[in-house]
Amino acid sequence: MMDSVKSWMQEQKMLQDGEAVLVALSGGADSVSLLYYLKEQSRTTGWNVSAAHFNHHLRGEESDRDEAFCRDLCQKWGIPLQISDADVRGEADRSGESEEQCARRLRYDFLQKAAAGSKIATAHTLSDQAETVLLHLSRGAGLRGICGIPPVRENIIRPFLRITRDEVEAYCKENSLLFITDSTNTRREYARNRIRLDVVPVLQDIHPGFLKSMDRCTAWLRDIKEFLEQQTQDVLTKACTQNGYRVEELLKHPPAVRREAIMELIRRAGGQAQALHVEMVEDLLSHPGGADLSGKVRARQKDGLLQVQPVHGKEPQWMEPIPLKEGTFLLPSGIQMTVEAVGIDEKENFNKMLFNNAIDCAKIMGTAMIRRRMPGDRFHPAGRGCGKSLKKLFQEAGVPLEQRDLIPVVCDEEGILWVSGFGPDQRAAIGAGTRRLYRFESVRR
Structure with a gap:
């Protein structure tokens, strides 16, 4: 299994010899295995391995247990550890985000600060990839959503994205690695848990190679997405005017390119390019008018020009140089x-x-x-x-x-x-x- 991980990291150019890498450590099997693997490989690669743990305070004493476990593990292995925490529920109430969205934002903000420009390794597996793609499909995501989790994005790398959760747990057993389990993983009120516990087993029963097939599929889709994004930039450049984007030019292109262009405009305006929002903007191309997209972005078509703009409450302020x-x-x-x-x-x-x-x-x-x-x-x-x-x-x-x-x-x-x-x-x-x-x-x- 770990030969596969090594080849995958080399193929994706994730880490150079001697480079620093910060592991996002939750204490679960995936992140413990990743930390152990990178630590062992650093003997020959010279990687400077450290870890970071973020306490979301969403599971009471169990959250504190996770933090204590990570402290003890890193002390035992001699690995530098940075820890931070936040009142995710309180912050989510203030920001209007879901708890999941807020937790992710706060966690990654902390990881970027802790990494200080070095690489960040997360322990997402092929099993996580499959769950993510299925979840996005169920919500009507576009091409970007069903491409799943990218192996490399900016300074974030995912060395385990080609191996399954079962393979990770076997690696833990083989190396006598202790880990902790999140008690909420078995609660079916969470959509991702239902996909993992109920949907994926059925698909694996139908086709035992389901996860590996999903890996090939997402790789092909990422290639298609890259090509489509290049086409989209050309379309938007041609359609762009001082007061908006020419509807006539947008309608010249195939639906796939046109929809990707609309999603890009929504993202530029600070919105989330959900399928419903894309349909609303597509409708505007044929029927002049306006549409509010989730309260954060507004689209308008008038006189043959499409505008997609953020809706601001208090205007953001710029900083000094x-x-x-x-x-x-x-x-x-x-x-x-x-x-x-x-x-x-x-x-x-x-x-x-x-x-x-x-x-x-x-x-x-x-x-x-x-x-x-x-x-x-x-x-x-x-x-x-x-x-x-x-x-x-x-x-x-x-x-x-x-x-x-x-x-x-x-x-x-x-x-x-x-x-x-x-x-x-x-x-x-x-x-x-x-x-x-x-x-x-x-x-x-």
Whole structure:
């Protein structure tokens, strides 16, 4: 089993020798096995392995038991451990999220802070993958949802995504690994538990190779998704005007591309691209009017133009300029910004789309900063003609006035290096001589 994990990690380029990795440790069989595996492999790879545990305080004394178990385990194995906690129920009430959504957000925020830019390893298995895909299918998810859990996303890696939960538990038994069990795992009021306990066994009875088949299927779907996303960017570029997206252009394209374009617009506006919301926007393409999408996003079609925009209560505020550094952090504007410095050889599979979100480190002049737009800013988009003022660029791209001050801009002492959504400046673009780069991602939270 572990030979399979090793090959999978190499195939996905998850970790380089000597690299630091933080394991998300719950105390369950999956995360204990992952921590043990990485610890043992570090003897030959030089990985700097540490762990982090987040106490959600959702299960009373059992939550505290989990924390104590993780403390004792890491002390026994000599592994550095970081611990944090939160009142998830209280925070969920304040934010309007479900407890599950809130717990996930708080947990990953903590993990990113604890990792400080290094890799984060989570112990998701092929069994988790199958449950996730089935759950998303039951809710009418689009292509992104049924692709399941990605093996690598930003600095998050999932070494166990090709092996099953049964294989993990066998590994625990083989190595005499102790672990704890979440008592809520058997409660059928949770949809995921019902899928794991009732649905998956039936599918495995029908086809014993169900989980491995699901693995192949999600891999194919991820390839299709990547192609479709590239097509979508082309469609949105053609349809974009100063005041919205031309309905006539959107309707020229096949339904699959059109729906993906709608989902991308909803995500850009800070919404969740659920099937119902996509149908509502599709209906607007044929019938002018407006639609509220879950209270966070509003779509409108008027005079042949489609607009999909966030609904703001209190407008987010921008911060003072901050130094460019690695890590993931939430800006006061409501934008989550991820900055990663990598060697070009570490990103052999970088495609053109990803290069549009990167700059050459060697071309930075002086101190680089992240800031909002400033009067007089000029930008020369790499490979796209002459330079122009940032104000004019935003106008031509149809960026709503109220959003223009929220867009992250990376600059140095010579001017703009990169603009979120528009890519690098010509002088900072990746070239044949690039050896090290900064890669960026920004999403509205």
